[in-house]
Amino acid sequence: MPALSFLNPSFLWALPVAAIPLLLHLLSRRRLPEVPFPTTTFLRLLEPREIRRIRLREILLLVLRTLALLLLVLAFARPALTPANSVTHAAAAVALLFDDSQSMAAIDERGRPRLEEAKRRAEAMLESARAGDAIVLGFATRGGEPAVERGDDRVRLRRSFERVEALTRPAKMAATIGSLRRALERSPLRERELYVVSDFQRSNWGSEARVELARAAAAGARVFLSPVTTSNVANHAFEAIDPEVRPGAEGRGLELRARLVNHSDAPSDRIAIRLREGDALVGGGDVSLRAGERRWAAMPIESRRGGAEPAAEPAAEPAAAPAPARFTRLAAEMDADGLSADDEWYAVLGPPRRIRVLRIVEARGTAPPRFAALALDPQGNGASGFSVEQESPAALLTLNKARADVVLLEDVAALSGDAEARLRGFLREGGGVVVALGPHADPGYYSRRLFPGMIDVSLRAAEQAPAGSAFELRARVAGHPILEGLAVGVGTPLSQARLTGIVQGGATTPRAEVIVQTSGGLPVVVAAPRVAVFLSSLADDWGELPFSGAYVPLVRGLVGHAARAESSAPADLVVGTPPRTRLDLAPPGAIRVRGPGGYVSSATVEAEGTGVRAVALDPAPAAGFYEFDAEGEPLATIAVNLDPIESDLAVLPADSMRGGAGTVVVLPTFAALERHLRATRRGEELWLPLLLIAALLLAGELALASSRKLRA
Amino acid sequence: MPGDPLRHLDWKVLAKSDRKYLKQYQEETNLRAHLLVDTSASMGYGSRGVTKLDYARQLAAALAYMILGQHDAAGLFAFAQGRAEQIPARSTMGHLRPLLLLLEKLQAGGGTDFTASLHALAERITRRGLVVILSDLLDEPVKVEQAIHHFRHRRHEVLVFHVLDPQEVAFDFDREAVYVDPEGGERVTTRPRELREDYRSRVSEWRERLRSICIEKRADYVALTTDVPYDRALLEYLGKRSRLL
Numbered sequence: 001m002p003a004l005s006f007l008n009p010s011f012l013w014a015l016p017v018a019a020i021p022l023l024l025h026l027l028s029r030r031r032l033p034e035v036p037f038p039t040t041t042f043l044r045l046l047e048p049r050e051i052r053r054i055r056l057r058e059i060l061l062l063v064l065r066t067l068a069l070l071l072l073v074l075a076f077a078r079p080a081l082t083p084a085n086s087v088t089h090a091a092a093a094v095a096l097l098f099d100d101s102q103s104m105a106a107i108d109e110r111g112r113p114r115l116e117e118a119k120r121r122a123e124a125m126l127e128s129a130r131a132g133d134a135i136v137l138g139f140a141t142r143g144g145e146p147a148v149e150r151g152d153d154r155v156r157l158r159r160s161f162e163r164v165e166a167l168t169r170p171a172k173m174a175a176t177i178g179s180l181r182r183a184l185e186r187s188p189l190r191e192r193e194l195y196v197v198s199d200f201q202r203s204n205w206g207s208e209a210r211v212e213l214a215r216a217a218a219a220g221a222r223v224f225l226s227p228v229t230t231s232n233v234a235n236h237a238f239e240a241i242d243p244e245v246r247p248g249a250e251g252r253g254l255e256l257r258a259r260l261v262n263h264s265d266a267p268s269d270r271i272a273i274r275l276r277e278g279d280a281l282v283g284g285g286d287v288s289l290r291a292g293e294r295r296w297a298a299m300p301i302e303s304r305r306g307g308a309e310p311a312a313e314p315a316a317e318p319a320a321a322p323a324p325a326r327f328t329r330l331a332a333e334m335d336a337d338g339l340s341a342d343d344e345w346y347a348v349l350g351p352p353r354r355i356r357v358l359r360i361v362e363a364r365g366t367a368p369p370r371f372a373a374l375a376l377d378p379q380g381n382g383a384s385g386f387s388v389e390q391e392s393p394a395a396l397l398t399l400n401k402a403r404a405d406v407v408l409l410e411d412v413a414a415l416s417g418d419a420e421a422r423l424r425g426f427l428r429e430g431g432g433v434v435v436a437l438g439p440h441a442d443p444g445y446y447s448r449r450l451f452p453g454m455i456d457v458s459l460r461a462a463e464q465a466p467a468g469s470a471f472e473l474r475a476r477v478a479g480h481p482i483l484e485g486l487a488v489g490v491g492t493p494l495s496q497a498r499l500t501g502i503v504q505g506g507a508t509t510p511r512a513e514v515i516v517q518t519s520g521g522l523p524v525v526v527a528a529p530r531v532a533v534f535l536s537s538l539a540d541d542w543g544e545l546p547f548s549g550a551y552v553p554l555v556r557g558l559v560g561h562a563a564r565a566e567s568s569a570p571a572d573l574v575v576g577t578p579p580r581t582r583l584d585l586a587p588p589g590a591i592r593v594r595g596p597g598g599y600v601s602s603a604t605v606e607a608e609g610t611g612v613r614a615v616a617l618d619p620a621p622a623a624g625f626y627e628f629d630a631e632g633e634p635l636a637t638i639a640v641n642l643d644p645i646e647s648d649l650a651v652l653p654a655d656s657m658r659g660g661a662g663t664v665v666v667l668p669t670f671a672a673l674e675r676h677l678r679a680t681r682r683g684e685e686l687w688l689p690l691l692l693i694a695a696l697l698l699a700g701e702l703a704l705a706s707s708r709k710l711r712a
Numbered sequence: 713m714p715g716d717p718l719r720h721l722d723w724k725v726l727a728k729s730d731r732k733y734l735k736q737y738q739e740e741t742n743l744r745a746h747l748l749v750d751t752s753a754s755m756g757y758g759s760r761g762v763t764k765l766d767y768a769r770q771l772a773a774a775l776a777y778m779i780l781g782q783h784d785a786a787g788l789f790a791f792a793q794g795r796a797e798q799i800p801a802r803s804t805m806g807h808l809r810p811l812l813l814l815l816e817k818l819q820a821g822g823g824t825d826f827t828a829s830l831h832a833l834a835e836r837i838t839r840r841g842l843v844v845i846l847s848d849l850l851d852e853p854v855k856v857e858q859a860i861h862h863f864r865h866r867r868h869e870v871l872v873f874h875v876l877d878p879q880e881v882a883f884d885f886d887r888e889a890v891y892v893d894p895e896g897g898e899r900v901t902t903r904p905r906e907l908r909e910d911y912r913s914r915v916s917e918w919r920e921r922l923r924s925i926c927i928e929k930r931a932d933y934v935a936l937t938t939d940v941p942y943d944r945a946l947l948e949y950l951g952k953r954s955r956l957l
Contacts, residue, residue, distance in 0.1 A: 035889045042911050043902050
């Protein structure tokens, strides 16, 4: 049951004022003057008819005046209705989770940063704190144990938020909610509330955060969610840059590959990308992305500044290592959008790389078809960025990383045990494997012997397409590196070419991902880290794929995927984590790390494999280049970028956060939050309705008093 | 002249000069006016200093002076319930003094009973004449009608001056009060603001009813309030007299 209380109870002493009309009425009746008047006959005649009306009117006027005065007095006493579950009557432990992650810097639908609205709400919440309340402040990016402040120390509370900015870090929602919950549980106060002021970014509110929220509610805290925005803001962002610069198309120049994403429900047309080395513009291009598309895009780098020109190299030594690149640091930037922080990406580039492919084919009387070799290196000089060496399976016995980057098994029936073991060793060394099946490949061997431990794919038997029909290839995943050279979305055909045969199979765990499948859902390309399987023939045994436009990019995509080192996308070098780098040898002196914004930190050295790893003591505060040096001697340079998780500005419907045990209430607007705070801190104030009713009563009294109809 | 009556022939002139002269006369009528002044308690009410009785006796004095000045006879009857004072009608100017003395000593008091007082007067006034009633007529209109009818039956001309105080017409009080009837002592507690319109309407109807009664009985009715100058009343009287002669 709601309880009634008064915020100015001293005004209740004025309640007897409401009796004034009644007193005046009684007094005026008692002291009526006597007036001699001869024609009372007429008054007497009128009286019986009018007296009832007059008395009724008098009573009505009396009631109206009394009620109006009563309501006025009550309004001045500021009555408030407090819900049964409010904290009005007791001090409370109040936890505030404030989302200061990067996404809060995004511009909302009103053209202001989300953070501004969040600060407004947090300040309103803190302003409502009362003496005796214990305020626990938690910032989503900081984690750790939150500070507990006193509710009446408003200056200190306000100061906590004065300089809050959206940090270039992802939110640690689950951890922060957990620490706030524990702080509430430690509080001796019985009334406990948890307020969450956030944009409820979908990518930050995963199942862990929801579980923590449910745990807080189940622990007896009333949870109030205050989403500062409800709309998704269009945003496109960099997600990675491949540090391995490649020879450009047709062997001319160099190109850099960047993974871009469009977090929007609408396509982004011609996003301008600029590549800078320092202040100099060294490359770039335009990229168009479909709604929600995420893909790798290649952009040319100005060739005259590139140190490695594979096309200019003589073809005499196609397998030789390319010359080192002059580019070491590149910053990519794109047009500003909803969140400007993720429109830049820093990359430390490795040397231009030519992928050495060891193509394993079996001699079956005639020379094996060279479709795949031609697709990778049409000129035979490595100018395309691929150099191909063709060997029999026996060559695998001497395979090592110094000889090849990727092994392409093309329609090989089966491998010997030694060759298979060497191939696995090659994989462990960091090499890549592409398995292309075909009419001679033994599905049973691959499924039971080679693939286990390499890629989670099981194979059955080869299947021929029914006469008159063929298998059409469709992309199943958008933006996968294997499909990099093909402008395809999910479900779109790779080409007009059809396959007539295919080995039936499928991924057995989520670690293996089906990238391309037939229109009937049969997997055609399955990928795992540094391994790719093509479940049909790369030759023309099963269709005319080698003659289609999709063939060359598909083969290069398969090999490129297998050659890509896992560390090429340094997703863990993000702002908020300590900068680190791998070194061959531990340097003799102390290691110092310098970064943007005057960042300087010392670093520790840890053993890692055959080398060491230097890790800075302080987390990187901003995106940019961080340099490791020991006693002035440069050791390494790394790039630290924003966590791409903050780029997806799509928000969760706050209602979806309800449910589970305990109470979770959504306060979708600032007004709703204010109402809630007013109702729970001071109760639902009733002075305004009371004043309005009093005004209405007085208006009614005036109307009744001047009513001719009732007078006559 | 042939046809002239012989009784108007002046025989003395005929005898002396043998000439026939007819004697001609100018007859002077003797109007007997009876001024009936109501002295009931209600006539003692005056909201503006002048009571209705003051107004009635001043008007009666003026009328008496005019009547006697025209060599008509004027009499005065002061009537109230249970008492009546009278001075019979005479036409000498010396009669004015006792009339004025009586008017001066009249005091309002007692109730009004038209039926009794006026009927008694109607029986008492035997010679035909003009009956001038100065009263607030605060009685039932039926009884007023019967009294006027009685006078008319006795072939009197009747002129009614209906004298009221302005407050009795307008009921222009502000405050709620206990209104006390000076005649019956009845008390009515009311709010003038609430009843004013109805009261005025009722008084207006009442006066119209009395006017209708007078017209029906071929009596003259003059509605007066004490704030109206006498000239209207006097003009009314003169008009009546000219019609009577």
